[in-house]
Amino acid sequence: MDNKTMARLLAETADLMEIDGADSFRVRSYRRAADAAEQTTVDLVEAANDAARLMEIDGIGKSMAAKLQAIVATGTLPQRDELLAKYGVGILELLKLPGMGPKTVTLLWDAAQIGTVDQLAGAIDAGRLKGLPRMGDKQIEKLRKGIEDYRRSVGRFRIDVAEEEAERIVAYLKKFKGIDKVTPAGSLRRGRETIGDLDLLATGPACAPEKTGAAVEYIAAYPGIHDIIVKGENKVSFHVAQGMQVDVRLLPSASYGAALQYFTGSKAHNVVLRQRALKMGYTLNEWALARLDDESIVAAATEEEIYSALKMDWMPPEMRENLGEIDAAADHKLPRVVALSDIRGDVHMHTAASDGRNSIGEMAEAAIACGYQYIAITDHSKFIGITNGLDEKRVLEQIKQVREVDSAIKGRIRIFTGIEVDILADGALALADEVLAQMDVVIASIHSRFDQSREEMTQRVMRAIENPNVRILGHPTGRLLLRREPFALDMGAILRRAAELGVAMEHNAAPERLDLNDHDLRLAKELGCKIVMSSDSHDSRNLGKMGYGARQLRRAWLTPEDVLNTRDAKGFLAGLRPRA
DNA sequence: GCCGTTTTCGGCCCGACTGTTTTCAGTCG
Ligand SMILES: Nc1nc2c(ncn2[C@H]2C[C@H](O)[C@@H](COP(=O)(O)OP(=O)(O)OP(=O)(O)O)O2)c(=O)[nH]1
Ligand SMILES: [Mg+2]
Ligand SMILES: [Mg+2]
Ligand SMILES: [Zn+2]
Numbered sequence: 001m002d003n004k005t006m007a008r009l010l011a012e013t014a015d016l017m018e019i020d021g022a023d024s025f026r027v028r029s030y031r032r033a034a035d036a037a038e039q040t041t042v043d044l045v046e047a048a049n050d051a052a053r054l055m056e057i058d059g060i061g062k063s064m065a066a067k068l069q070a071i072v073a074t075g076t077l078p079q080r081d082e083l084l085a086k087y088g089v090g091i092l093e094l095l096k097l098p099g100m101g102p103k104t105v106t107l108l109w110d111a112a113q114i115g116t117v118d119q120l121a122g123a124i125d126a127g128r129l130k131g132l133p134r135m136g137d138k139q140i141e142k143l144r145k146g147i148e149d150y151r152r153s154v155g156r157f158r159i160d161v162a163e164e165e166a167e168r169i170v171a172y173l174k175k176f177k178g179i180d181k182v183t184p185a186g187s188l189r190r191g192r193e194t195i196g197d198l199d200l201l202a203t204g205p206a207c208a209p210e211k212t213g214a215a216v217e218y219i220a221a222y223p224g225i226h227d228i229i230v231k232g233e234n235k236v237s238f239h240v241a242q243g244m245q246v247d248v249r250l251l252p253s254a255s256y257g258a259a260l261q262y263f264t265g266s267k268a269h270n271v272v273l274r275q276r277a278l279k280m281g282y283t284l285n286e287w288a289l290a291r292l293d294d295e296s297i298v299a300a301a302t303e304e305e306i307y308s309a310l311k312m313d314w315m316p317p318e319m320r321e322n323l324g325e326i327d328a329a330a331d332h333k334l335p336r337v338v339a340l341s342d343i344r345g346d347v348h349m350h351t352a353a354s355d356g357r358n359s360i361g362e363m364a365e366a367a368i369a370c371g372y373q374y375i376a377i378t379d380h381s382k383f384i385g386i387t388n389g390l391d392e393k394r395v396l397e398q399i400k401q402v403r404e405v406d407s408a409i410k411g412r413i414r415i416f417t418g419i420e421v422d423i424l425a426d427g428a429l430a431l432a433d434e435v436l437a438q439m440d441v442v443i444a445s446i447h448s449r450f451d452q453s454r455e456e457m458t459q460r461v462m463r464a465i466e467n468p469n470v471r472i473l474g475h476p477t478g479r480l481l482l483r484r485e486p487f488a489l490d491m492g493a494i495l496r497r498a499a500e501l502g503v504a505m506e507h508n509a510a511p512e513r514l515d516l517n518d519h520d521l522r523l524a525k526e527l528g529c530k531i532v533m534s535s536d537s538h539d540s541r542n543l544g545k546m547g548y549g550a551r552q553l554r555r556a557w558l559t560p561e562d563v564l565n566t567r568d569a570k571g572f573l574a575g576l577r578p579r580a
Numbered sequence: 581g582c583c584g585t586t587t588t589c590g591g592c593c594c595g596a597c598t599g600t601t602t603t604c605a606g607t608c609g
């Protein structure tokens with residue numbers, strides 16, 4: 001049992017309760033608890049014997065704490081089991097169809113004994129839906145298309161992929177006279193590692209009420225469109241050929257701040273912010289913040305004005321996940337989170353000596369162009385499955401080469417020696433200790449045997465960081481976004497020990513990794529671990545591309561002090577694990 | 581079911597779009 005599974009059980013229970021006709025606020029509290037289980041840094045299994053500790057988590061009360069304890073003890077939740085026995089598992093998938101909500105699921109179940117997607121598809125083909133309440137021809141066609149879209153849907157997208165798509169669409173939209181500004185919002189603006197859809201805010205005179213007709217037609221004529229989902233006066237939603245959904249929202253320039261605030265979200269942040277507005281005698285929507293009594297507008301043009309009228313500091317979009325930022329902003333206690341521009345060096349990169357493309361000198365020149373003060377050359381160690389990994393002899397040669405280039409470059413940048421040494425299946429390292437001891441930056445990483453059990457993997461990493469030469473744990477979970485799951489690991493135990501030893505955790509900023517993720521970065525900070533953000537470049541052109549990584553650090557509320565490579569070269573080395 | 585700068589009871593965000601609704605329900609952002 002783990003937090004993620006517990007979150008899924010609670011979310012499924014919420015879905016089932018809603019289909020079963022439960023009170024909607026009660027359903028909402030289950031959804032809230034599911035989100036809390038997923039986002040909390042408390043290990044729910046560890047905390048299960050302490051109800052008071054569970055109840056400290058926002059959204060977990062007395063009753064939810066007891067349910068969490070039951071899940072840990074038995075592996076299931078009786079409520080969920082009973083409802084599943086009544087409706088069958090297929091009902092959960094049915095609810096996932098676009099356009100399908102709890103009311104329609106209940107109708108189909110009561111009136112036509114439909115409880116799975118396949119049964120629905122069969123009923124549509126057989127014409128069995130005709131005559132059901134609220135089931136006209138258009139509604140039935142909508143459901144048929146819903147099944148088609150669901151079966152074709154590809155899920156979420158990596159943020160770099162989403163951003164590229166967004167840039168194409170933004171460029172098209174901006175060409176329309178009267179659309180002044182197109183601002184990406186939603187999870188893309190918040191910097192989430194994956195993006196469910198693109199949310200684009202269009203503002204300008206052509207987006208003002210009663211005047212949107214031409215702009216809407218122009219948007220709907222975007223050449224990349226596969227199909228249009230909805231098209232109204234104030235918004236257009238469509239799929240592009242690659243399957244990504246795009247929501248374009250049109251609002252007048254005077255509402256820009258309220259609109260951007262709304263469309264940036266997150267949903268949970270919006271709901272709490274709107275509740276705060278109500279308590280203060282205001283109402284907040286995407287058009288404006290207005291007084292409840294005479295409906296006069298208090299703020300609308302900028303986000304700063306909205307937050308300020310709510311007696312809060314403005315905060316970066318990355319922090320808007322309802323994880324304490326509303327209270328912090330109201331108390332004027334928001335931390336100054338780290339920015340990409342704070343980064344002064346990059347200490348994980350490969351050269352042509354192993355599987356990179358460039359020489360040491362080329363990497364150094366590229367780093368100078370990025371404005372960095374130092375880099376470390378960290379090629380792979382010799383290991384099965386690694387192209388061209390360095391053995392002890394080649395490592396020693398490379399140390400010499402690095403020192404030569406470093407002195408030839410005459411202080412324009414500092415080049416540290418280093419290695420990305422493999423952690424073998426038993427936790428030993430792939431290079432001899434005497435050699436590792438001669439290098440500045442020793443990153444230990446796992447590139448093999450991802451299938452080990454949680455206990456084996458935890459022991460393996462523990463043994464590796466106990467080696468006094470290891471100064472950074474590289475891409476600690478090994479995940480590849482949307483391709484390979486993180487390996488099973490007791491992250492809390494690793495981070496606690498790493499903090500004691502002074503081993504820094506890497507945030508690998510390659511967009512397919514972003515490892516550690518935002519959640520584990522928050523946990524690392526809580527447990528006192530230092531972080532190093534690195535590009536893991538295999539090509540000099542990728543140096544400096546750590547923007548998505550910086551967004552993850554900000555999502556974890558990390559400040560420059562938490563990130564070692566915001567320091568100068570001397571400070572960076574001093575922040576690493578002390579050498580014996 | 582959760583929660584408290586009026587509350588331990590009585591609230592719980594707010595608007596756009598679609599369909600068959602003759603006055604609004606359902607779904608989604
Ligand atoms: N007030 C309010 N705003 C919402 C609600 N649902 C969505 N929003 C706002 C905040 C969201 O960030 C924004 C875009 O909605 P999306 O469904 O696209 O969510 P988001 O982009 O955050 O995540 P995603 O990666 O697309 O799954 O719209 C809601 O129920 N109430
Ligand atoms: Mg979105
Ligand atoms: Mg959206
Ligand atoms: Zn690696």
